[in-house]
Amino acid sequence: MINYDTITDVDIRMYGTGTGDCFVLKFFYNTEKTFTMMIDGGTWKGTKAHLSKYVNDLKDYVNGHIDLLVITHEHKDHVYLFDACSDIFINDFTFDEIWMAWSEDDQDDLVKEWKDKFGQKKKALAMASDQINLKLKDTTLTNQLKRGFKGEEIVGRFNHFSDALNDFKALHFSADKTGEYKGGLKGMDIIKNTIAKDNIRYCKPGEIASISKLPGVKFHILGPPQSIKAIRKEHGKKGTNDTYDHNKVLKRSDSFSAVITDTTTNIGQSPFDSKYKTDCNKIKTYYNNEDAFWRTVDLDWLVSGAGNLALRVNTGINNLSLAMAIELEDSEKVLLFPGDAEFGSWESWHTIDWDKKPDNGKHLTEDLLNRTVFYKVAHHLSHNGTAKAKGLQMMTSPDLVSMATLDFDAISSNWKTTMPNRGILKELINKTKGRLIIMNEKNLFYDFDEKIPLADRIKSERSRLNEKQQKAYKEAYKEEKFYKQYRIKV
């Protein structure tokens, strides 16, 4: 038995793989031994050759061994490295423990049932996206649209929409070479079936976990919200507001996805008796008349349906992020890693029935947020990624440092309108006094008018730190080609 002493430092390393999360935490004890933890391994985009450089650096850093791997959720920007660099992870790494959210437990019948339905929606999204692409290639339609006022612009908008939808599609699932839907993300598949070989711990909110090799550290599981039972129950009680966003995707029957994916069941077919159908050519000719083609409606239902579906699916998965507060017991400091949890998840953390009640009488979640000294910004600084009153405003520690995985060099162009959210940015910079570490500040601005480069603003905000704090920050921060790193002194 090795006898550990107390933890002295934690190094938090954010790999700059592009918009997406890849973190390594190294816990140092005042003995030689350390503990390494990896949280997610994803990026929005990148070639294998490019990404391999990062993964190899990571490998050297941890000597090919990860004590604990946490995968927050199945989105490309959180698991893609395991797909692109699968060979390195499979051959050159060993993993002791792997943690995921309870909602990833495929053995559980209820999760399976839910995943089937959810998979249908993902598939519907992929197919709708393809159909829209196809329709927009029809020049009868686009030429007609272009005749109208600002027609070029409108066609451009539809193409833009189609691109955005493709990005959403890529975020959620793999396609084969022909672009056909192939199911869940390959990265996730590799982790579950090749790397973990079913040796996964599925975490539930309210659990407080610890690892024998890592004394002095407690993992408080915050999300994803609700027990499986609650998920199965589609709605909250009448007259209350306790339904969560992700419940929206659990609708018993989603007409849109059904009609896209499943034309064999009742839901996917015409709702009327076939005797009402007509094959009368007159009406078809009239509808398809080239001069009036701008009034046809074959594209509209796809655009509106697929757009809304994409958002629902996205929020659904984000809210299924494994969110955890890592507590360093001796110092009571907390590191918050919420994945990409959106508001619905944040809100639910405050209703967890913890076994532990803090002495100060607060709900444990609030207490943990109060003590947070490190916050990994959820969902790349988007408007819905960080809760205000029930989140950021509760992070009152004067030592708060934050990291955000945003990189405009590698991001879906359509995300640039929602990220970074100025309100969150402002509050974060203020709260951290400029100790906000962004993966890549290039082309990011503090204000709407894009006059104040974000990097400048952050720097000037740091002048609010006192001399001692400035010195401490300088010592704790490290930046190299492949990563940015911050050391939490315990």
Added chain:
Amino acid sequence: MNTPSHRKLRGYAFDPSLSIRLDTHSINEIIYKVPWEDIDYSDGTLRGEYIEVIDYDPTVETFYETVNFKSESFLAQNGLSPSESNPKFHQQMVYAVAMTTIKNFERALGRKVLWSTRKLEYDPEHGKDQYEEYIDRIRIYPHAIREANAYYSPQKKALLFGYFHSNPIDQADQMPGTLVYTCLSHDIIAHETTHAILDGLQRHYNHPTNPDVLAFHEGFADIIALFQHFSFPDVLKHQIAKTKGDLSRQNLLGELAQQFGVAIGHYGNLRDAIGGINENGEWEPKTPNPNEYNEIMQPHERGSILVSAVFEAFLSIYQRRIADLNRIASNGTGILPEGELHPDLVNRLASEASKTAQHILHMCIRAIDYCPPTDITFGEYLRAIITADSDLVSSDPYAYRLAFIEAFKKRGIYPVGINSLSVESLRYPKITVSENPDSLIKVIASFLRGYANRIAYHNDREHIYEITKAVISGIPLNEEIEEEYGRKVNRQKDDFKIRALETESINYSYNDKIHAYSKHLKDLRNIMDMRNDEKIIGLHKRVTIKFNDFNEFAELTGLVFGGRGKRYGIKDSLTDYGMNMAAFSIQNLRLVSRVGPNGNKVNQVIFSIIQKSNVIIKDNEFLKYHNGSSNKKPNLKKEEKLFAYKGSCTLIMDLDTRELKYSIKKPIVIKRGDEIELNKKAIKDQWGFQNEVTVNAMSEFQKYFSAAINDNAFEPFALLHQH
């Protein structure tokens, strides 16, 4: 056989869900009486004068048979009986409700409803030499979307209705998975049809330039749907009996879209004008909260502030009108006896309610003519209601106007720039124009009288459109055509010369164009009973010529006429007498001819002038105007942004006195001291709204998929902004 005056069509008063409720099933099936019109089935669609119903479901690529109103059995039974499973009944329902809504508007406006035109890409060099295209009918697709949604598409000039599987919050209210058709809801159909009609009346109201604009569209559409409930006698009596005449209690008349609301997981209807379900699941009346107007930005919710204001005005007038009946029925105690009301009393109350509702409906619709053509606010709408009503109804014993003012005041809706909330100060001031230009205005007024005479006896909507257009742009003599048209064309050719040479695609036949144009004018002369040697100098040209006293008209209209437009960022356009004058456009020319209850007559011609000022913004402040006459994009520094501000005014001419009565304006220029200067505050406000506020008001869909709130590709009027 004489054609009957009406076509009777069976339908739901509300929606199918009320037919399976014990307390309402007996009143939910009603007969819509739609003015008779010939239906054209030749293309396999159901095509009337205003609408065409095409039952194509793109989600399953299926066409459904079209309902035939002609068959004898159909006529004998007042059409198909209400049925969710028969798509032909769905067509009948949308037809009946859409036509009822259209006819309500025509009754209130005293003129035909015209749809908004389709704007076209103007590019004469490539043969695209029309600015717009007349739209005779809007299309109605009863089964076009597979979602809990429905909308009027200004792009397609069409109503698209969706259907979906319901997902109720409480299974006692509705069976989960029930198919819900938005095209079977009176409220949804009336709401969407109103969007289309309003777009035809004020086409700029689908461009949000302040938080009220889209909210106004939504609120107005709800108001029309709500007050149409009061035109169903049996429903009205039933609800009056149920509430014992107190319509401020929960009742169906004040609720919108029952089935839809429940199906998407609301506790009841989609929207309620007088109350809502509280935390305990009980209905309670809404109390007006002045903060809401400052805080709520989402168009539907903000619109419902307007709806509740109008509904409260209705209730207070109704209370006053039935005060005597209440005294009689309660023997002066004001407390009605226990038990049910006497049916006679119910009838009398219902008749008062229906009369009041109709008055309110008409006031709300007529006010649209008195609104500015762009950038509408709720406060301006209130002023329009007061002004329009004061013009038509001289005495106001039941204090309709005060009731409106009171209800708006309670919700913190105050018009900008007035000193007190009285009828006098809210009514737009009458214009006084100095002697000299006044006579010029008389000339224009006389000309518009001519327009009124020409248009008054026309019933063909396309003719009305063509005549109106010709009165604005003028009809040249035959020998002038070549000159007039040729100059236009040559100028455009100059403009496009460089590009044309590059593309070498001058697909242009000058003579063909001239020929087509002269034929068009010949047809117009025929319609207008004009001799061949008669010409019309268009209103546009007349305004250009007559409004040349810069200061006077800049102050009057807030717009810039004559040669000084460039100084205010306004583009010049070359007139046919070779001078550069500030460009503007004339829209919404219309005749308002109404008779009030006391025999008051209103004979007015109304038209709108719209002008665009291009300015450069820096640090959210006006920096300078952009030299408008250049077609080139300016070289902007990084922090500078080009912004087009639309100013406008609605001018109301009294045909009897030949005076300009009101100018309701959204000024580009304002008078300060003796100086005329750019309206920088308005520009700043509009810029601020469109660039910062809207970002917060944007739906999730817009945030992810479109670049701006003014995105032409996406539908602004979805029934539900989902996420």
